[in-house]
Amino acid sequence: MYAAINKNLLVQAKKLCRQRNVRLTPQRLEVLRLMSQQPSAISAYALLDLLRFTEPQAKPPTVYRALDFLIEQGFIHRIESTNSYILCPHFGTPMHTSALFICDRCKQVNERTTKGVETTLKKLAAEVGFSLRQSVVEAHGLCTECVEREAYDSQHDYLEYPYSFRIKRE
Numbered sequence: 001m002y003a004a005i006n007k008n009l010l011v012q013a014k015k016l017c018r019q020r021n022v023r024l025t026p027q028r029l030e031v032l033r034l035m036s037q038q039p040s041a042i043s044a045y046a047l048l049d050l051l052r053f054t055e056p057q058a059k060p061p062t063v064y065r066a067l068d069f070l071i072e073q074g075f076i077h078r079i080e081s082t083n084s085y086i087l088c089p090h091f092g093t094p095m096h097t098s099a100l101f102i103c104d105r106c107k108q109v110n111e112r113t114t115k116g117v118e119t120t121l122k123k124l125a126a127e128v129g130f131s132l133r134q135s136v137v138e139a140h141g142l143c144t145e146c147v148e149r150e151a152y153d154s155q156h157d158y159l160e161y162p163y164s165f166r167i168k169r170e
């Protein structure tokens with residue numbers, strides 16, 4: 001199922017680039033393809049390692065240039081706070097304000113967009129005479145699974161180390 005979605009995504013990216021008259025080079029496409037296979041956010045260096053399977057001569061600037069292009073086209077987002085990149089699920093819309101919910105435990109990123117955020121930010125920007133181009137809200141915390149895992153772990157700790165747990169609590 002994932003493979004089909006990813007293939008669809010790449011076809012869509014190609015189509016959008018043709019419409020916008022920008023060049024989606026094989027290298028840029030390969031970086032996008034690699035990104036579409038990631039279950040969570042990925043760093044530029046991890047991407048470089050993956051890219052080297054097909055392009056052994058690839059250097060950091062190769063990846064950064066490709067990433068910049070993909071960001072410009074609205075295909076991916078850069079997560080400033082973790083210095084990593086994530087595929088955008090809202091492909092066709094290059095300008096959108098998104099809230100990225102970043103799990104600090106498993107690094108999973110959940111992107112949500114809503115009109116409200118954009119309206120609020122625009123209003124705040126207007127108050128200080130700021131012309132807003134793009135904004136990304138980065139929120140840190142735990143995803144649903146990790147909340148459960150953490151609850152399980154603390155219970156597990158309690159059963160295994162009742163004394164240290166009790167000391168910690170006091």
Ligand SMILES: [Zn+2]
Pocket residue numbers: 077088089090096098111
């Ligand atoms: Zn997005």
Ligand SMILES: [Zn+2]
Pocket residue numbers: 103104105106107108142143144145146147
């Ligand atoms: Zn998580």
